[in-house]
Amino acid sequence: MNNFSVTTASRPQKVIASILVALYALITLMPLIWIIMTGFKSSSDAIAYPPKVIFTPSLEGYVNLFTSQTRLTSEQIATTPPPEAWYDKLVHSHQMVIVGPSRFGQRFLNSVIIGFGSTFLSVFLGTLAAYAFSRFKVPIKEDLMFFILSTRMMPPIAAAIPIFLMFRELGLSDTKLGMILLYTGVNLSLAVWLLKGFIDEIPFEYEEAALIDGYTRFQAFYKVVLPQAATGIASTAIFCLIFAWNEYAFAVLLTSGNAQTAPPFIPTIIGFGGLDWPAVAAGTTIFLIPIMIFTILLRKHLLSGITFGAVRK
Amino acid sequence: MAEIVLENLSKSFGNTVGVENISMTIPDGAFVVLLGPTGAGKTTALRLVAGLEMPDQGDVQMNGQSVLALNPAQRDVTMVFQQYSLYPHLTVRENMAFPLRSPLLKTPQEEIDRRIKEVAEVLHIEHKLENKATELSGGEMQRVAIGRALVRDPNIYLMDEPLSSLDAKLRAELRVELKRIHQNLGATLLYVTHDQVEAMSMATHVGVLQDGKLVQFGSPREIYENPVSQYVAERLGSPRINVMPADLFGGAPKGAITIGLRPEHIVQGSGGIKGRINRVEHLGDHTRIHLSLSGNDLIAVMDPHNPVSHGDILAISPQNPIFFDANGIRIQ
Numbered sequence: 001m002n003n004f005s006v007t008t009a010s011r012p013q014k015v016i017a018s019i020l021v022a023l024y025a026l027i028t029l030m031p032l033i034w035i036i037m038t039g040f041k042s043s044s045d046a047i048a049y050p051p052k053v054i055f056t057p058s059l060e061g062y063v064n065l066f067t068s069q070t071r072l073t074s075e076q077i078a079t080t081p082p083p084e085a086w087y088d089k090l091v092h093s094h095q096m097v098i099v100g101p102s103r104f105g106q107r108f109l110n111s112v113i114i115g116f117g118s119t120f121l122s123v124f125l126g127t128l129a130a131y132a133f134s135r136f137k138v139p140i141k142e143d144l145m146f147f148i149l150s151t152r153m154m155p156p157i158a159a160a161i162p163i164f165l166m167f168r169e170l171g172l173s174d175t176k177l178g179m180i181l182l183y184t185g186v187n188l189s190l191a192v193w194l195l196k197g198f199i200d201e202i203p204f205e206y207e208e209a210a211l212i213d214g215y216t217r218f219q220a221f222y223k224v225v226l227p228q229a230a231t232g233i234a235s236t237a238i239f240c241l242i243f244a245w246n247e248y249a250f251a252v253l254l255t256s257g258n259a260q261t262a263p264p265f266i267p268t269i270i271g272f273g274g275l276d277w278p279a280v281a282a283g284t285t286i287f288l289i290p291i292m293i294f295t296i297l298l299r300k301h302l303l304s305g306i307t308f309g310a311v312r313k
Numbered sequence: 314m315a316e317i318v319l320e321n322l323s324k325s326f327g328n329t330v331g332v333e334n335i336s337m338t339i340p341d342g343a344f345v346v347l348l349g350p351t352g353a354g355k356t357t358a359l360r361l362v363a364g365l366e367m368p369d370q371g372d373v374q375m376n377g378q379s380v381l382a383l384n385p386a387q388r389d390v391t392m393v394f395q396q397y398s399l400y401p402h403l404t405v406r407e408n409m410a411f412p413l414r415s416p417l418l419k420t421p422q423e424e425i426d427r428r429i430k431e432v433a434e435v436l437h438i439e440h441k442l443e444n445k446a447t448e449l450s451g452g453e454m455q456r457v458a459i460g461r462a463l464v465r466d467p468n469i470y471l472m473d474e475p476l477s478s479l480d481a482k483l484r485a486e487l488r489v490e491l492k493r494i495h496q497n498l499g500a501t502l503l504y505v506t507h508d509q510v511e512a513m514s515m516a517t518h519v520g521v522l523q524d525g526k527l528v529q530f531g532s533p534r535e536i537y538e539n540p541v542s543q544y545v546a547e548r549l550g551s552p553r554i555n556v557m558p559a560d561l562f563g564g565a566p567k568g569a570i571t572i573g574l575r576p577e578h579i580v581q582g583s584g585g586i587k588g589r590i591n592r593v594e595h596l597g598d599h600t601r602i603h604l605s606l607s608g609n610d611l612i613a614v615m616d617p618h619n620p621v622s623h624g625d626i627l628a629i630s631p632q633n634p635i636f637f638d639a640n641g642i643r644i645q
Contacts, residue, residue, distance in 0.1 A: 203396070203398070205396055205398040208385075208392075208398070209392075209398040209461075210400075210411075211364075211365065211385040212385045212386075212390060213391075214389075214412055214418055215386060215416070216386065228401065
């Protein structure tokens with residue numbers, strides 16, 4: 001073996017590579033770790049200076065996130081029966097009482113419905129459009145593809161005012177349907193372009209073979225093209241979901257009481273005496289979980305989907 | 314199985330001619346081989362029969378009925394693609410079951426299992442049935458592609474150079490096997506190749522294509538012995554037919570420009586024309602002799618025990634010569 005093997009790393013090379021990777025991971029994960037830690041701090045620890053790295057964990061942030069509370073007067077404290085559940089006790093120690101659930105659950109559910117709804121719609125429409133652009137003779141195909149791409153050439157928020165007026169006229173303001181349509185509109189160009197690339201890579205011979213094997217065009221698409229496009233569909237879905245999930249500006253502008261998603265809601269969690277940092281951090285942590293699960297579930301497709309086709313070229 | 318008729322079939326792709334005015338009757342149970350170099354229109358002809366292309370004009374009939382309005386599935390044909398086209402996301406077994414499970418056939422599971430087992434044995438792929446199609450070698454992929462066609466009982470089997478990437482031994486084996494399947498099932502086959510051994514050994518009929526036109530159609534023997542043109546003569550025979558100036562041996566008919574001589578039709582020692590031996594190839598069952606004759610190179614096939622060697626001067630005479638005119642058309 002020579003010293004310049006491209007397939008086998010030497011020991012020092014491995015060590016250096018590992019250190020670099022670890023360093024990079026640390027830098028990128030630091031904010032995430034800090035957020036997760038803050039979620040388990042008490043209000044005073046969260047704003048302590050210098051920052052506390054070692055602290056007594058508390059679920060205060062999570063309790064505040066999910067509950068709506070009110071402050072008790074001294075007389076009220078004296079008259080109310082002693083709290084029984086752990087969260088009641090926690091709140092009670094701050095001279096508060098839980099009066100009901102907070103709006104976080106509903107905002108989170110809105111995020112799930114709007115995020116996954118628009119992702120599904122983007123990928124569904126995107127796959128059909130990409131297949132058509134890839135396989136059929138579409139008049140002015142190049143121009144249409146460029147037009148689709150051009151919708152990405154300015155930041156979507158630049159069209160905020162027309163969209164705001166349009167939504168108001170159509171009664172889509174502050175509705176989940178409106179937000180799903182909006183995010184689908186933004187994501188669709190990405191979905192069509194990404195998926196067209198993936199479908200172009202699938203040789204048309206497979207569909208011809210399926211036609212000969214007794215299937216219709218649609219069945220060939222469904223049984224032969226879709227399974228092979230799984231990689232592309234999975235990665236497109238992840239990109240679409242990340243955008244819709246994290247979108248902030250339109251959510252602030254177009255939603256309020258009914259269809260508000262979690263991103264505009266989380267920073268507004270105000271406790272008594274300023275922003276409730278542990279609750280904000282707890283909300284952010286919970287907000288991260290679905291997208292992590294989604295990505296991990298689809299990871300298999302992202303990695304293993306690269307098949308070397310059984311078509312001789 | 315069915316009789317297939319191609320009638321004045323033409324198909325162009327932009328300015329490129331695919332096939333031009335092809336008419337041909339493929340009798341029920343025939344094994345028709347289409348011969349021709351790359352670009353002669355062989356694959357286009359197959360695709361027109363399959364329904365993967367629509368002709369610009371002409372008709373395709375199966376059992377006396379035009380099938381132009383039918384899609385490939387309704388035509389009930391199978392096709393072995395040159396590029397295999399195995400479904401990469403399925404196993405070998407699933408690939409072979411795929412046509413049987415189609416909405417048209419809806420074969421019961423036991424029947425599927427039985428047929429796959431039969432065909433897999435013939436093609437020696439039983440041990441690969443559970444493998445993904447992508448985990449096979451080129452030869453195995455080609456056998457699975459053939460297997461996917463053989464599990465069915467269609468109107469016609471269309472095969473586009475199905476043996477091209479197999480090694481010599483397997484190719485010989487599958488030639489015999491395809492011939493046996495043809496005879497046992499009474500199957501109708503339309504088979505594209507440029508391998509003359511495949512054409513000669515399997516075909517009941519050979520069609521020779523030139524620039525999209527069908528220039529001759531007949532039994533392999535007929536094509537070999539009575540080619541209509543120099544082009545057809547050169548398609549069959551290995552080594553190739555020797556083509557030389559017509560007046561080399563004398564006695565050329567009027568208008569003849571070239572003379573064609575099969576290597577086995579060059580007979581030693583009886584004529585006055587002498588050639589010099591440049592090379593001798595002892596191939597066991599016969600010997601190939603490369604001769605130089607008045608500046609023309611030619612190859613003769615002779616008895617393996619012929620004691621000639623490099624540098625010898627050999628007297629030769631032609632037998633069964635074929636003469637061609639200036640356009641390469643045969644002069645009878």
